[in-house]
Amino acid sequence: MTTTLVTGARGKVGQGVIARLRAAGHSVRAASAHPADLTVPDGVERAELALDRPEAFGAVLRGVQQVFLYPQPAGIHAFAEAAEAAGVEHVVLLSSSSVLGPDAENDPLASHSLLVERALADSGLNCTFLRPDAFTSNSLGWAYFVGQGLPIQLAHPDAHIAPIHPEDLADIAAEALTGSSLTGSAPTLTGPESLTFREQLAVLAEALGREIPVERISRAEAEEQMGRHMPAPVVTSLLNLWEAATRGPAPVHDTTLTLLGHPARTYHQWARENTAAFARP
Structure with missing residues (x-):
């Protein structure tokens, strides 16, 4: 039986991948820097993984054929x-579409994923790079303000994105790990439709x-607000x-429809599923 190591096992996508693999009868090892805090289905092994402790990689990867x-x-x-030495046959990386942007090496949004892609590409591992664009769940950043009845202040309320539902990404990742149609590919992933921030809020x-x-604010105001929570280079890159x-609709790339043959989940569906997160206190 193939054993898959799932890193980032506390995340929404990681949790979805674990659930799908386990439901299909696969052996799963869920990894986290704090494995005791993980909530996983019965039969899923927990493992401690901290990338600043390479001496522990051998034990975490022992008997593993695939890695998410x-x-x-x-x-x-x-x-x-360590993965090569352990005999890992396939790595599916949750990368980012930002790696395809101009000057990705120096872009704080892109360089994080690009460095990992390059390290894997330079190895002898068989790799699949999943490159999602924005997630529908990014909208949870508005939850506090919506719950308090406050306006959403944006410098670019008419910026277009085609956000992907995390459950769609989990479906695609599970297919990449259990099938062969995506092996070795690097699809750019989006949701099925382009929506502006203003349209998402509607x-x-x-x-x-x-x-x-919705209130439009200046770039300087946005920089000040966003700078309270993230580094200045990231704020600049996002803005x-x-x-x-804002120049036009976002391109729709691969979705579960094009890759798996079933309709992609929409932003409308995500909104209906997550109304509790935006409820008034």
Whole structure:
């Protein structure tokens, strides 16, 4: 029986991959820096994995044929070497579509994933790179403000994105790990439709049955607000990305429809599934 090591096992996508593999009868080892905190299905083994402790890689990878890997540049070269030595046959990386952007090496949004892609590509491992664009779940960043009845303040409310539902990404990742149709590929993944931030908020408002006011703010105001929670280079990169995205609809790339043959989950569906996160206190 094939054993798959799933890193990032506390994340939404990682949890979805674990559930799908286990339901299909596969052996799964869920890895985390704090494995005792993991909630996993019965029969799933927990393992401790910290990429700054390469001396432990051998034990974590023993008996593993496949790895679902979250991108973490620290320790990736040592991890790839250990995976080769352990006989790992396939690595499916949750990368990012940002690696395809201009000057990706110097972009703080892209370089993280790009370094991991390059390390794996330089190894002898058979790899599949999944490159999702924005997630529908990014909208949870608005939850506090919506719950408090506050306006959503955006510098670029009419920026277009085609966000992918995390469950679609988990479906695609599970197929990459259990089938052969995606092996060795690097698909760019999106949801099935382009929506502006303003349109997403209108969908959320409809699902909640109440208005969500949207206010346009200046770039300087956005930089100040976002800078409270993230490094300045990341703020700059995001605002540049969103400014460019105001020029027209976002391209729709591969989805579960094109890759798996079943309809992609929509942003409307995600909104209906997550109304509780936006509820008033």
